[in-house]
Amino acid sequence: MRALADFIMRGRMQATxxxxxxxxxxxxxxxSAAAGALVFLRRGMRDASGVLVxxxxxxxxxxxxxxxxxxxxxxxxxxxxxxxxxxESWVRVLLxxxxxxxxxxxxxxxxxxxxxxxxxxxxxxxxxQMLDGIYQQLSVEERARLGALxxxxxxxxxxxxxxxxxxxxxxxxxxWQAVLYNPGGFGREFRAVRIPRGPALLLLVCMLVxxxxxxxxxxxxxxxxxxxxxxxxxxxxxxxxxxxLGKFWLVGLYVTLLLFMQLIYPLLVVLAIxxxxxxxxxxxxxxxxxxxxxxxxxx
Numbered sequence: 329m330r331a332l333a334d335f336i337m338r339g340r341m342q343a344t345x346x347x348x349x350x351x352x353x354x355x356x357x358x359x360s361a362a363a364g365a366l367v368f369l370r371r372g373m374r375d376a377s378g379v380l381v382x383x384x385x386x387x388x389x390x391x392x393x394x395x396x397x398x399x400x401x402x403x404x405x406x407x408x409x410x411x412x413x414x415x416e417s418w419v420r421v422l423l424x425x426x427x428x429x430x431x432x433x434x435x436x437x438x439x440x441x442x443x444x445x446x447x448x449x450x451x452x453x454x455x456x457q458m459l460d461g462i463y464q465q466l467s468v469e470e471r472a473r474l475g476a477l478x479x480x481x482x483x484x485x486x487x488x489x490x491x492x493x494x495x496x497x498x499x500x501x502x503x504w505q506a507v508l509y510n511p512g513g514f515g516r517e518f519r520a521v522r523i524p525r526g527p528a529l530l531l532l533v534c535m536l537v538x539x540x541x542x543x544x545x546x547x548x549x550x551x552x553x554x555x556x557x558x559x560x561x562x563x564x565x566x567x568x569x570x571x572x573l574g575k576f577w578l579v580g581l582y583v584t585l586l587l588f589m590q591l592i593y594p595l596l597v598v599l600a601i602x603x604x605x606x607x608x609x610x611x612x613x614x615x616x617x618x619x620x621x622x623x624x625x626x627x
Contacts, residue, residue: 329500329504329507330504330507330508332346332363332504333366333504333505333507333508334508336363336366336367336504337366337367337370337508340378340379343363343367343379344378344379344382344383346359346360346363347360347363347364347367347379347380347382347383348360348382348383348385348386350363351383351386351387351390351398351402352386352389357387357390357397357398357401357402358401358493358496358497358500359497359500360383360398360402361401361402361404361405361406361493361494361497361498361501362405362497362498362500362501362504363501364376364379364380364383364402364405364406364409364501365405365406365408365409365497365498365500365501365502366501366502366504366505367379367380368380368406368409368410368413368501369409369412369413369501369502369505370505370509372413373410380406383402384399384402386398387399387402394439396435396436396439397490400432400435400490401490401493401494401497404428404431404432404490404491404494405494405497405498405501407424407428408421408424408425408428408494408495408498409498409501411424412498412502418517418518418520418521418562419521419522419523419524419527421495421498422495422521422523422554422555422558422559423523423527423555425491425494425495425554425555426491426531426551426552426554426555428491428494429484429487429488429490429491429551429554430487430547430551432486432487432490432491433483433484433486433487433547433551436483436486436487436490437483440486444479444482444483444486445479447482448475448478448479448482451478451482452475452478455471455474455475473543476543477539477543477546479543480543480544480545480546480547481546481547481549481550483547484546484547484548484549484550484551485550487547487550487551488550488551488553488554491551491554492554492557495554495558499514499518502514502517515565515569518562518565519562519565519566519569519609520562520566520609521558521559521562522559522562522563522603522604522607522609522610523555523556523559523600523604524604525604525605527604528556528559528600528601528604528605529601529604531552531553531555531556532552532556532601534548534549534552535548535549535552535553536549538552553593553597555600556596556597556600556601557593557596557597557600559600559603559604560595560596560597560598560599560600560603561581561596563599563600563603563608563609564577564578564581564599565578566608566609567608567609570609572608
């Protein structure tokens with residue numbers, strides 16, 4: 329990965345080759361977004377615009393053929409990169425990503441309305457089997473309300489996935505920047521991520537209460553959970569770095585996250601919320617401030 333990052337930063341031609349080539353290839357749009365984020369974070373919009381504008385061409389072609397994800401993730405990642413470059417705050421980036429997820433949801437609802445509705449109808453037919461005895465105990469109004477939530481939740485889940493991909497692409501770009509210009513900087517930044525108490529509680533309220541104010545607001549639940557999950561991962565990395573947990577905890581965390589996401593995902597959300605109230609890392613932080621620093625390598 330470092331060799332690729334070094335190749336990207338050798339010059340405009342090399343960066344354009346990687347950004348455009350990955351955007352043109354199927355399933356590599358995230359790598360194009362990460363490369364674009366690296367150029368933007370290091371050079372700024374003025375120098376990066378000549379590279380990024382070429383990446384829009386294959387992304388627009390994919391959109392024309394009914395695949396909007398390439399353009400969405402590319403523009404979304406660059407938008408988040410602009411927030412990070414201006415604020416150098418991952419908390420702000422995570423919170424802004426919710427707005428980005430809402431934009432994704434609107435676009436997906438417009439482009440993939442019919443497939444999503446068809447999938448929602450198929451899932452609604454399976455609800456009696458999935459919920460077994462619980463579904464039979466629901467009233468007609470409750471069943472109708474539950475059925476109305478399926479399509480917005482599906483849209484929110486897909487949008488949340490693209491939201492997470494955009495954040496991961498930005499993190500990869502930031503990691504490359506740190507590797508090239510400030511080794512260890514990204515790790516220090518990520519381990520320090522902690523959502524403050526107010527925003528964390530607001531996210532929790534939106535997740536739990538949002539669906540009660542209309543089916544369309546049900547998509548807030550997956551979108552608001554993404555920042556909390558990343559904050560939960562940052563907490564685990566921070567505790568390992570402080571020596572409070574062994575490194576095998578991280579290995580086990582990511583393995584179980586892949587195998588039992590339905591269990592580990594909400595656990596990370598809960599950990600992030602509790603950490604916003606207690607601040608585990610702050611209570612055990614080293615006094616010498618050795619874990620401070622930025623990944624930009626520009627002072």
